[in-house]
Amino acid sequence: MQIRDAAESDWPAMWAFMRPIVEAAETYPWAPDTPEDWVHAYWMERPAPASRLVAELDGQVAGTVEIHPNLPGQGSHVANAGFMVDPAFGRRGVGRALGEAALARAKADGFYAMQFNAVVATNTHAVKLWHSLGMSTLALIPGGFDHPKDGLVDMHLMFRVL
Amino acid sequence: MQIRDAAESDWPAMWAFMRPIVEAAETYPWAPDTPEDWVHAYWMERPAPASRLVAELDGQVAGTVEIHPNLPGQGSHVANAGFMVDPAFGRRGVGRALGEAALARAKADGFYAMQFNAVVATNTHAVKLWHSLGMSTLALIPGGFDHPKDGLVDMHLMFRVL
Numbered sequence: 001m002q003i004r005d006a007a008e009s010d011w012p013a014m015w016a017f018m019r020p021i022v023e024a025a026e027t028y029p030w031a032p033d034t035p036e037d038w039v040h041a042y043w044m045e046r047p048a049p050a051s052r053l054v055a056e057l058d059g060q061v062a063g064t065v066e067i068h069p070n071l072p073g074q075g076s077h078v079a080n081a082g083f084m085v086d087p088a089f090g091r092r093g094v095g096r097a098l099g100e101a102a103l104a105r106a107k108a109d110g111f112y113a114m115q116f117n118a119v120v121a122t123n124t125h126a127v128k129l130w131h132s133l134g135m136s137t138l139a140l141i142p143g144g145f146d147h148p149k150d151g152l153v154d155m156h157l158m159f160r161v162l
Numbered sequence: 163m164q165i166r167d168a169a170e171s172d173w174p175a176m177w178a179f180m181r182p183i184v185e186a187a188e189t190y191p192w193a194p195d196t197p198e199d200w201v202h203a204y205w206m207e208r209p210a211p212a213s214r215l216v217a218e219l220d221g222q223v224a225g226t227v228e229i230h231p232n233l234p235g236q237g238s239h240v241a242n243a244g245f246m247v248d249p250a251f252g253r254r255g256v257g258r259a260l261g262e263a264a265l266a267r268a269k270a271d272g273f274y275a276m277q278f279n280a281v282v283a284t285n286t287h288a289v290k291l292w293h294s295l296g297m298s299t300l301a302l303i304p305g306g307f308d309h310p311k312d313g314l315v316d317m318h319l320m321f322r323v324l
Contacts, residue, residue: 029237074308075191075280075317112305112314117279118237139301139319143274146236152274155237157301157319 001094003101006052006064011044013061014054017086018043025148027123028082029155032148042066043082049109053101055085055094062089065098067106070115079111079162083126095126099133107162119156120145127156134160163256165263168214168226173206175223176216179248180205187310189285190244191317194310204228205244211271215263217247217256224251227260229268232277241273241324245288257288261295269324281318282307289318296322 006014015036022039025032030039043052043066050068054061063085070080081102085094106114116135119126131137135158143152168176177198184201187194192201205214205228212230216223225247232242243264247256268276278297281288293299297320305314 025236029233029235031235031238034235071191071280073191073193073196074187074310075306076193077308077314078303078306115303115306118233138303139321141240141277141300141319141321142323144237144240144277146239148236152239157303159301159303161304 001062001092001097002056003053003097004056006044006054008044010054010061010064011040014043014064014084015039017061017088018064018084021084027120027126029118029145049111051105051109053098053105055098055101057089057092057094060086060089062086062092063094063098065102067102067109067111069111070117077110077112079106079109079114080117081106081114095129096133099129103133103160103162111162113159113161116156116158118145119158120147121154121156122147122150130156130158136160163224163254163259164218165215165259166218168206168216170206172216172223172226173202176205176226176246177201179223179250180226180246183246189282189288191280191307211273213267213271215260215267217260217263219251219254219256222248222251224248224254225256225260227264229264229271229273231273232279239272239274241268241271241276242279243268243276257291258295261291265295265322265324273324275321275323278318278320280307281320282309283316283318284309284312292318292320298322 069076144155214228231238306317
């Protein structure tokens with residue numbers, strides 16, 4: 001597996017697996033009809049210290065992470081990150097590799113800590129994975145996510161110093 | 163004290179006390195040099211169900227609150243709010259009145275809950291006030307706020323169902 005910075009030319013391959021994840025609306029607090037240009041701006045266009053990586057497997061983009069300051073100004077020393085992995089490349093360690101790379105990149109870029117604001121509790125694979133990478137659940141936000149199938153479910157707020 | 167919807171014509175009076183609060187950068191995770199047009203867009207321009215109120219005392223705008231969805235899409239049933247009170251009208255219950263009004267407005271507008279993401283722990287007056295209005299601290303985010311005088315201080319994540 002190769003982890004490298006995402007290039008604009010990766011976007012069509014990225015959006016191909018990101019779009020169904022957005023449309024399912026089961027893991028991101030975004031509307032299912034969130035337009036491609038909004039996601040592109042969120043993921044690809046934010047200035048440094050924001051960054052984005054892709055994982056390549058078998059010569060294909062298998063997953064991606066974007067990293068950005070969680071808050072402006074006096075909160076900008078804490079990073080936030082978003083991950084999406086192509087289900088076609090599931091169970092091959094793509095999420096773990098991207099998680100490790102994101103923590104390393106955030107630290108290298110001078111961030112003090114990493115915070116995830118909205119890890120959906122029903123996304124148990126992600127919850128376990130982030131815990132195994134040293135992210136701690138500081139809070140469960142009760143009913144913070146309106147799951148299309150399960151209704152109001154909790155969200156984990158996770159944090160770790162880098 | 164009168165609590166009413168903010169009008170665009172209130173902005174100069176609002177910005178007069180908001181600007182020093184932004185510049186102090188002790189209570190908001192915004193850079194001290196955050197431009198007026200950014201704050202105006204944040205506070206005044208977001209579409210419904212976002213809203214903003216002012217408190218009037220002695221015929222003057224003494225404080226304001228803005229309310230907006232904390233997250234897009236599947237997280238948009240939870241509100242977030244920001245408050246600023248003119249220190250010249252301190253100790254007269256403006257913050258409490260705005261807090262009560264914000265909770266009532268958010269409920270009336272159909273929000274399920276209210277979440278505050280970044281109540282700076284050194285802002286002890288705000289911490290006590292929000293607790294007294296039924297907001298619970300779900301987590302302390304360690305060192306989440308880079309205070310200009312005190313360095314890294316904790317932030318409260320607060321939440322209550324409406």
